[in-house]
Amino acid sequence: MNRRKFIRNTGVAAGIGILHPALFADSLMNTGSGTLRVGVIGVGMRGRGLVDILIRRNDVDLVAISDIAQDSIDKTMELIKATGKSNPKVFLGDDLYYKKLLEMKEIDAVIIATPWQWHTPMSIDAMSAGKAVGCEVAGAYSVEECWQVVRANENFKTAFMPLENVCYRRDVMAVLNMHKKGLFGELMHCEGGYQHDLREVKFNNGKQAYGGGVEFGAKGYSEAQWRTQNSVTRNGELYPTHGLGPIATFLDIERGNRLTHLTSMSSKARGLHNYIVEKGGESHPNASVEFALGDIVTTMLRTARGETITLTHDTNLPRPYSLGFRIQGTKGLWMDVNSGIYIEGTSAPHKWDDAKQYYEKYDHPLWKKYAEDAKGAGHGGMDWFVINAFVESVKNEKPTPLDVYDHAVWSSITPLSEKSIVLGSEPVEIPDFSRGRWMNKKNDFGLSDIW
Ligand SMILES: NC(=O)c1ccc[n+]([C@@H]2O[C@H](COP(=O)([O-])OP(=O)(O)OC[C@H]3O[C@@H](n4cnc5c(N)ncnc54)[C@H](O)[C@@H]3O)[C@@H](O)[C@H]2O)c1
DSSP states (O other): OOOHHBOOOOOOOOOSSOOOOOHHHHHHHHSSSSSEEEEEEEOOOHHHHHHHHOOOOOTTEEEEEEEOOHHHHHHHHHHHHHHHOOOOOOEEOOOOTTHHHHHTOOOOOEEEEEEEEEGHHHHHHHHHHHHTEOOOOOOOHHHHHHHHHHHHHHHHHBBEOOGGGGGOOOHHHHHHHHHHHTTSSSEEEEEEEEEOOOSOEEEEEESSSSSSOOOGGGEEGGGEEEEEEEEOOOOOOOOOOOHHHHHHHHBTTTTTBOOEEEEEEEEEOOOHHHHHHHHHOOSSSGGGGGOOSSSSSEEEEEEESSSSSEEEEOOOSSOOOOOOHHHSSSSSEETTTEEEETTTTTOOOTTTTTTHHHHHHHHHHHHHHHHHHTTTOGGGHHHHHHHHHHHHHHHTTOSSSSSSSHHHHHHHHHHHHHHHHHHSSSOOOOOTTTTTTTTOOOOTTTTOOOO
């Protein structure tokens, strides 16, 4: 078995959880030590969180990191130093310098945690270099870009996994477990979204990041350097996957079901402007910036099987964080904003049950098994699970639980919602990126005893 074969996402149907002895032996042979050799491109706020998980694993060698910012590299090296692990090779250079990292034969897989506009070129370059790819989440800039990633994956046949961590959130997985046991009946409607007050963008005085929120672009720090600009020029569902990814695992999207079309509507834009004026005054240069992104963008999607989905993008108004999940079927529903569950025949009529008792009772087997390992990892531990899923499936040459078709469908929602808004909320078709493969694929998300 050659190197390329080792990292290939073979499409071999599961048997998941049981390592075929020959496969495992080959993996050992190919990696030299039974470890996955990983490079990370983009070691900003998110990349460092992922590095922190990777370096704690004894089946991962962090071989190299790449970034364009000295500050990000320095902070990552400090993090690594604190664990006593050996230093990775550093590729610090211009925007395309990551390609040098991809030339390293000693790398099996790369994690991409750069700004959104880099995900597609970096993924394609990595796949063409024969690397398995774990790509951070985003919305795409065009539907064509989604096709490009699909084509590259089919062409180069390396593993590709969108690193959608919310699919692994503990309460989400417990509710998925309840759904699999039939407690909600036949699902009819799901809701989710990205509802996170991001107005307090950060700037950096060279040493430290401050909140305060009126600077972005060159004076910004971390996501404020690039994300806020999207709110200036784009109006749509800019960050669909934290809401849609988990819902897709409930509704068997790309696994016997698919998204067919959507319609999107946006409110007017006030939040960022008001915030800048309040914090920086009327005369602050950014007070004259016109923001295109509506404060609330609502997108409705329909599936081939007849369920509906509502996604809400809400990042520029004052609010506590909530992804606003609702999973509703013929027998009951879950809503996360009030942590409520209602099951007909079990719950008192018209009264919410506290969801916590259900979370405990239906805790997902993966969480029961790995909760200790995930302790301390980002976002309540779910970040550990998504990295574990990527590492284990690539290392063991199994299909990744989330794949390039999930990535294409989820991230295409952004340009499609922009289009719908421009067309006065007209329905827009969602391409069938898998060209019919979805019909025969089984939904085994969360069913393996490893990932
Ligand atoms: N899954 C999650 O929970 C989660 C959380 C936060 C961010 N994210 C995603 O992670 C990604 C990164 O976000 P972030 O918060 O870390 O942003 P960030 O700005 O803090 O980090 C991005 C890093 O990429 C580097 N970079 C930019 N261009 C580069 C290039 N051409 N080559 C190499 N490095 C380059 C930057 O210098 C920076 O260090 C985004 O897609 C974001 O949406 C996901």
